[in-house]
Amino acid sequence: QVQVVQSGTEVKKPGSSVQVSCKASGGTFSNHAISWVRQAPGQGPEWMGGVIPVFGTLNYAQKFQGRVTITTDESTSTVYMELSSLRSEDTAVYYCARHGGNYYFHGMDVWGQGTTVTVSS
Amino acid sequence: QSALTQPASVSGSPGQSITISCTGTTNDVGSYNHVSWYQQHPGKAPKVMIFEVSNRPSGVSNRFSGSKSGNTASLTISGLQAEDGADYYCSSYTNTSTLWVFGGGTQLTVL
Numbered sequence: 001q002v003q004v005v006q007s008g009t010e011v012k013k014p015g016s017s018v019q020v021s022c023k024a025s026g027g028t029f030s031n032h033a034i035s036w037v038r039q040a041p042g043q044g045p046e047w048m049g050g051v052i053p054v055f056g057t058l059n060y061a062q063k064f065q066g067r068v069t070i071t072t073d074e075s076t077s078t079v080y081m082e083l084s085s086l087r088s089e090d091t092a093v094y095y096c097a098r099h100g101g102n103y104y105f106h107g108m109d110v111w112g113q114g115t116t117v118t119v120s121s
Numbered sequence: 122q123s124a125l126t127q128p129a130s131v132s133g134s135p136g137q138s139i140t141i142s143c144t145g146t147t148n149d150v151g152s153y154n155h156v157s158w159y160q161q162h163p164g165k166a167p168k169v170m171i172f173e174v175s176n177r178p179s180g181v182s183n184r185f186s187g188s189k190s191g192n193t194a195s196l197t198i199s200g201l202q203a204e205d206g207a208d209y210y211c212s213s214y215t216n217t218s219t220l221w222v223f224g225g226g227t228q229l230t231v232l
Contacts, residue, residue, distance in 0.1 A: 107157040107172040
């Protein structure tokens with residue numbers, strides 16, 4: 001049973017960047033789409049973008065275009081999400097989630113434990 | 122403001138049934154059967170309870186069921202148990218650049 005393990009808590013200054021990693025444990029991501037979803041305190045989740053490793057496809061929500069970059073390292077089954085020009089509104093828990101197949105329309109069935117990112121001066 | 126509209130809270134007594142609605146548009150819920158429901162306990166990651174409108178992953182109780190009519194999806198939990206108390210979020214695939222949208226969440230209280 002694959003698990004998704006994310007990197008640890010981050011505290012960042014406004015204007016800086018943060019990179020969060022997401023690694024498959026007990027399996028690979030190769031035949032699955034992977035999405036990044038964030039959840040601000042007391043809010044519903046928000047889809048940020050995703051990657052389909054087998055096709056090399058990258059997709060970003062318009063809201064985050066130009067600020068978010070998703071990359072992959074297939075040799076280690078790790079996906080990275082970098083968010084730049086951080087502001088206080090980016091304070092949230094960031095989740096990596098695996099889709100049930102190699103297209104985004106498959107629902108997200110396995111979620112990482114979440115990475116808390118706090119942006120504060 | 123979330124793209125999908127859910128009631129902020131619902132409650133029920135043990136053994137009762139409750140239904141949570143999720144209203145979207147023709148860009149999402151109304152056009153696709155790619156609707157999922159997630160359960161989230163405080164400080165935990167979301168857990169999928171229903172996918173493709175009405176399918177349950179293995180290991181999820183058959184007390185959980187989903188349906189859809191037009192632009193509105195619904196999650197029904199029957200035979201409420203104390204451990205069902207949590208936040209529930211609906212999600213739908215969309216035809217916009219934001220490929221998945223979520224509801225604002227419904228807090229379920231088991232009385």
